[in-house]
Amino acid sequence: MQNFDYQTPTRLIFGKGVISALPEVMKPLGQKILLTYGGGSIKKLGLYDKVKELLKEFEIYELADIQPNPKYNPSVLEGVRLCKENEIEAILAVGGGSVLDCSKAIAAGAKYDGDPWDLISYKVKAQAALPIVDILTLAATGSEYDCGGVISRTETNDKIGYMDELLFPVCSILDPVYTFSVSKKQTAAGCADAMNHVMEQYFTEDTTLLNDGFCESMLKSLMVNAKKCLENPEDYTARAEMMLCCTYGCNGILSLGNSASGWPCHGIEHALSAYYDITHGEGLAIITPRWMKHILNDRTVGRFVKYGVNVFGIDSSLGQYEIADKAIEETYRFFESIGIPMHLREVGIDESRLSEMAHHVAVNEGLENAYAPLFESDILDILKASL
Ligand code: NZQ
Numbered sequence: 001m002q003n004f005d006y007q008t009p010t011r012l013i014f015g016k017g018v019i020s021a022l023p024e025v026m027k028p029l030g031q032k033i034l035l036t037y038g039g040g041s042i043k044k045l046g047l048y049d050k051v052k053e054l055l056k057e058f059e060i061y062e063l064a065d066i067q068p069n070p071k072y073n074p075s076v077l078e079g080v081r082l083c084k085e086n087e088i089e090a091i092l093a094v095g096g097g098s099v100l101d102c103s104k105a106i107a108a109g110a111k112y113d114g115d116p117w118d119l120i121s122y123k124v125k126a127q128a129a130l131p132i133v134d135i136l137t138l139a140a141t142g143s144e145y146d147c148g149g150v151i152s153r154t155e156t157n158d159k160i161g162y163m164d165e166l167l168f169p170v171c172s173i174l175d176p177v178y179t180f181s182v183s184k185k186q187t188a189a190g191c192a193d194a195m196n197h198v199m200e201q202y203f204t205e206d207t208t209l210l211n212d213g214f215c216e217s218m219l220k221s222l223m224v225n226a227k228k229c230l231e232n233p234e235d236y237t238a239r240a241e242m243m244l245c246c247t248y249g250c251n252g253i254l255s256l257g258n259s260a261s262g263w264p265c266h267g268i269e270h271a272l273s274a275y276y277d278i279t280h281g282e283g284l285a286i287i288t289p290r291w292m293k294h295i296l297n298d299r300t301v302g303r304f305v306k307y308g309v310n311v312f313g314i315d316s317s318l319g320q321y322e323i324a325d326k327a328i329e330e331t332y333r334f335f336e337s338i339g340i341p342m343h344l345r346e347v348g349i350d351e352s353r354l355s356e357m358a359h360h361v362a363v364n365e366g367l368e369n370a371y372a373p374l375f376e377s378d379i380l381d382i383l384k385a386s387l
Pocket residue numbers: 037038039040041042045066067068069070095096097098099101137138139140141142143146148149150178179180181182183186190193250266280281
């Protein structure tokens with residue numbers, strides 16, 4: 001087991017009606033709040049009005065229209081401007097991962113004198129950040145319990161995962177009822193995203209029975225509960241378990257002591273979303289089984305056997321490669337069964353820019369150091385197999 005140094009300072013308040021804690025949570029953070037949200041789902045949910053009512057004693061400024069795959073320009077820049085001009089003391093992010101991620105970049109940018117891209121691109125380390133509280137409305141990314149945000153810069157086709165321990169939310173308010181209205185497409189994509197977060201931590205070395213058990217349970221829970229949520233979007237128990245699974249997905253708790261895996265599927269998917277603005281979870285679902293096939297060899301087959309037997313219940317008396325092939329097939333079939341388009345062409349991506357994207361990933365994502373090292377030609381093969 002590898003050494004580690006781990007801290008997740010975020011307070012989680014979970015369950016039906018927990019939004020009532022909002023004023024108490026915000027009070028110590030200051031009077032001037034920047035409320036950030038997306039394209040309007042929180043208004044349809046009645047959440048916008050609820051937040052305004054609960055925070056009527058506070059001075060609220062707003063940044064609306066944060067898009068999926070949140071953009072540096074205009075959203076991050078506009079948020080930083082609002083914070084600086086109005087001496088904002090805390091950010092309240094209400095929405096899915098995109099709103100949370102954008103708010104994290106704003107939180108750091110608001111306390112930095114230069115171009116916020118210096119921070120996101122790791123040219124400069126942030127020295128301070130505004131405190132962030134969030135009310136999550138979509139179970140997927142785990143942004144509510146980690147210190148990362150993923151920001152896209154359209155003009156350079158960059159989509160960068162920006163992490164800084166200053167960016168853990170102070171508190172995440174998690175009421176599964178607010179996820180009842182999430183569409184089938186986003187519910188399935190959220191499930192695929194969270195499943196891939198687990199796989200990125202599972203397929204590596206120095207794994208333990210403990211971590212493998214966490215990961216295998218999470219994968220099973222995500223698959224069972226995603227189907228329940230799709231069948232009955234208002235199944236509270238299923239939405240609640242989905243939400244908790246997703247929350248655990250990304251803050252490293254599933255892989256404490258494991259070797260770094262390199263998060264290869266995310267590295268590749270970031271290029272798909274950066275070049276074509278596709279839904280993150282769909283891109284991951286398409287890439288994952290092709291990546292699995294590509295890295296299956298004598299060194300990795302043992303992990304696939306464990307995955308196949310413990311997650312899908314495949315007969316352990318079969319040959320190693322037979323189990324591995326079945327496990328990869330089951331992975332593909334599951335994503336397909338929850339309605340995810342399983343080919344790049346179905347999400348609007350053709351062969352024209354695959355080489356350019358493979359080069360971009362090879363230069364920017366460091367996947368030659370992944371658990372199963374990926375060079376430019378490997379990345380291109382995976383992309384071609386995903387068409
Ligand atoms: O914009 P609004 O109107 O709010 O609509 C959103 C958006 O269109 C909608 N939505 C959210 N909650 C809803 C709802 N619709 C109905 N009812 C609700 N309750 O769903 C759409 C997608 O929202 P988005 O926030 O983009 O989805 P998600 O939470 O999946 O976030 C995806 C982003 O997170 C990044 C991804 O790369 C992508 O940019 N990630 C962030 C991570 C992190 N911070 O740790 C890790 C992940 O690996 C991921 O990369």
